[in-house]
């Protein structure tokens with residue numbers, strides 16, 4: 001599946017799936033016959049795989065490595081897991097210094113084990129066995145964990161030389177697997193971090209039910225350490241997304257329709273990057289109380305001061321009483337918003353703040369944060385409100401068709417406009433964290449200029465969608481075109497790939 | 498209790514009793530129940546630390562899956578230390594969590610705890626208030642820890658200034674432990690401690 005698919009399947013259906021479908025079709029309104037990887041800043045190639053496909057893919061990697069280096073598949077898995085599945089990288093490191101690689105991968109100890117008896121191999125601190133006076137005879141040794149004497153053949157160990165009895169290994173694996181640990185299982189000796197590879201675990205593990213568990217957990221760990229794979233974050237969804245070139249782009253699960261950023265698994269967040277959006281969301285969660293007071297749904301009309309409730313997504317408001325048109329965000333006159341001087345989205349920093357008192361600086365920092373947070377939160381709410389609008393549009397179309405004013409086909413454009421509006425507003429919402437963390441610069445000025453342009457066109461589109469009659473079709477389609485162009489321009493200039 | 502756990506604890510019990518540290522009165526274990534599932538540990542405060550001269554009692558619970566899982570250990574004696582909760586006695590120490598190894602023993606645990614008293618790890622704190630004081634006001638931290646050692650662990654050094662501040666609060670009806678916690682948390686600033694206690 002690629003991001004340029006699915007532009008035609010926006011057929012009108014009566015089920016109320018709202019925008020969910022929409023977010024999943026990463027279409028372009030007018031697809032030119034050009035290379036989408038160049039023309040579309042959000043272009044992203046990925047595949048939705050099932051567990052079997054992923055296992056096949058991982059096994060291919062394992063086989064390549066194990067046949068290349070002449071090592072067991074089990075060791076190959078440890079090497080790949082600890083090196084992000086970079087087969088060629090592991091091979092060249094092995095050829096450069098095999099011993100170093102094995103030590104770094106925690107397969108071999110940094111110093112060769114001393115060839116002493118099993119009981120004293122556990123380090124000088126654990127003296128349970130050597131101090132208690134039990135003599136190790138020719139065939140019998142004491143296991144340092146259960147302190148039981150057994151014949152030498154029941155003992156086994158890893159490259160570190162620490163030997164324990166079969167039953168203790170088995171119990172150790174059991175306890176670890178029950179806690180969800182698989183690829184991370186280590187030797188039982190004190191301060192020994194040598195990994196127990198898969199074949200060692202599976203040979204010694206006695207309970208068959210735990211073998212499946214172990215393999216499931218290991219599979220999970222492998223997918224997590226593989227940079228080209230990501231589990232679909234949808235609830236209980238088994239799909240794994242594969243991307244040859246992993247990027248912070250939108251991927252959509254073919255099974256559960258979840259839509260998310262491939263790189264971090266969070267909600268898609270262009271133009272903001274993964275670490276910035278994480279920082280932003282953490283900040284919002286931390287400061288949620290401070291920000292709570294602004295999440296009101298009502299404001300007073302700036303002219304007649306009557307209380308107005310916002311019940312649509314559009315931020316271009318009109319007072320029901322005095323008909324004054326104003327901006328919901330800044331409460332400024334709407335007329336000023338259409339012009340070149342549209343600066344509602346921009347935060348004007350105090351240029352002398354460095355010379356102000358600590359208190360003034362703290363207040364300024366809070367003011368700045370609230371400016372961006374308020375807009376971020378507002379667009380998120382608008383998205384939800386516009387989802388309701390979509391339902392209204394559907395019933396409006398039903399009515400029109402029943403009154404014989406136009407056919408379904410005639411009205412299709414209105415739904416498309418609503419879908420596009422959602423897509424644009426979604427991108428706009430995610431421009432705010434980006435702008436918040438930008439240092440003042442000419443690049444920031446350019447960003448905020450484009451952001452303001454996009455915002456203005458989105459509000460125009462929203463206004464038109466909420467009021468569209470069949471005769472407006474050409475005008476609406478023109479507005480759609482402008483809004484989407486503003487969106488792609490901003491992403492082209494600022495989405496880092 | 499699983500066979501292997503009981504067998505191990507019995508053996509370890511002997512190990513600690515015979516160890517050279519016991520001879521030096523540095524560590525000790527006692528059975529609490531006959532079943533070997535609950536033990537009482539004791540460690541002496543290491544020399545040249547604010548815990549010197551104190552004796553710290555530990556609760557040790559041995560899980561069914563011992564020694565494949567670590568024992569559950571907490572301080573019963575109240576102590577002022579960045580990695581130990583001043584409220585519950587819970588301990589933040591890697592070998593009691595994911596760095597545990599089945600070949601470790603009670604003796605290793607007790608010695609590691611003693612080492613923790615000598616060298617705190619404020620970047621991995623259990624008690625955020627104590628850790629902050631440890632970093633920001635190390636002298637105040639040492640005095641406070643020593644005062645707690647005297648108050649709860651039988652340490653020898655009393656601090657008349659601290660004692661009189663606690664008495665001042667006691668006169669206002671504050672229980673002495675609560676007074677000590679509040680004063681310790683505010684670097685022995687009587688005004689701020691009072692404010693917090695009565696807010």
Ligand SMILES: [Zn+2]
Pocket residue numbers: 143144145146147148164165166167168169
């Ligand atoms: Zn054993």
Ligand SMILES: [Zn+2]
Pocket residue numbers: 158160161162187188189192193194
């Ligand atoms: Zn080992």
Ligand SMILES: [Zn+2]
Pocket residue numbers: 232233234237238239253254255256257258
């Ligand atoms: Zn899914």
Ligand SMILES: [Zn+2]
Pocket residue numbers: 248261262263264265266269273274
């Ligand atoms: Zn991301």
Ligand SMILES: [Zn+2]
Pocket residue numbers: 301302303304305306319320321322323324
């Ligand atoms: Zn009005």
Ligand SMILES: [Zn+2]
Pocket residue numbers: 327328329330331332337344345
């Ligand atoms: Zn505005």
